[in-house]
Amino acid sequence: MGLNFVSAGGGSPFIRFSVENNEWLMSTGGGELEPVDWSSPVVVDVENVQQGWLKLEGGRDWIEWPNNQPTEKPNDMYRQGFVLKFYSSKIFDDEPVREFSSSGAGVTEFLKKLYSEAEASGNFASGQVPAIKVLKATSVRIGKGPSKIPQFEIVKWVDRPSELGAAAGGEAVAAAPAAPSKASDDDFSDEI
Numbered sequence: 613m614g615l616n617f618v619s620a621g622g623g624s625p626f627i628r629f630s631v632e633n634n635e636w637l638m639s640t641g642g643g644e645l646e647p648v649d650w651s652s653p654v655v656v657d658v659e660n661v662q663q664g665w666l667k668l669e670g671g672r673d674w675i676e677w678p679n680n681q682p683t684e685k686p687n688d689m690y691r692q693g694f695v696l697k698f699y700s701s702k703i704f705d706d707e708p709v710r711e712f713s714s715s716g717a718g719v720t721e722f723l724k725k726l727y728s729e730a731e732a733s734g735n736f737a738s739g740q741v742p743a744i745k746v747l748k749a750t751s752v753r754i755g756k757g758p759s760k761i762p763q764f765e766i767v768k769w770v771d772r773p774s775e776l777g778a779a780a781g782g783e784a785v786a787a788a789p790a791a792p793s794k795a796s797d798d799d800f801s802d803e804i
Contacts, residue, residue, distance in 0.1 A: 625707035650746040655699040657776045666693025666715040691715035718759035740769040
């Protein structure tokens with residue numbers, strides 16, 4: 613009798629940013645990675661970003677910081693990282709909620725800028741989340757080497773999709789497009 617192995621993926625559906633190839637990739641049901649087509653906006657739950665320690669070398673490991681307050685670093689294999697949820701039934705039709713986790717310098721700068729702009733808008737208090745247009749990354753030098761910082765534009769704010777769960781201290785509602793935050797030549801009135 614032969615051996616029988618069941619192919620099973622582990623973890624949540626995810627997206628990644630490949631600095632080397634300057635491209636976004638998403639997981640598939642078959643375990644492969646495929647490029648992400650950012651032709652539509654995507655909702656980003658930046659208000660509920662989770663920080664922690666992330667280890668990639670020798671096997672992926674994630675240690676969440678309670679209330680986003682740093683804990684003692686386990687060892688030098690871990691770096692400060694984050695987990696951020698993206699939502700789009702149009703881009704990620706099979707699994708509309710995708711996790712984006714990283715400890716890379718360029719994507720950390722992306723997160724800092726996104727959080728700063730979102731927080732400054734005052735829309736967190738309204739229970740809405742930003743829908744962003746993902747733009748081409750810019751090349752930079754951070755620390756010892758080259759990196760790329762993904763760029764974005766907040767195109768509108770929408771009610772928090774129920775698939776993202778509740779915000780800290782709030783309730784999730786069905787997604788409904790809100791008015792664009794500024795005039796744009798792009799029409800994003802279709803489904804996110």
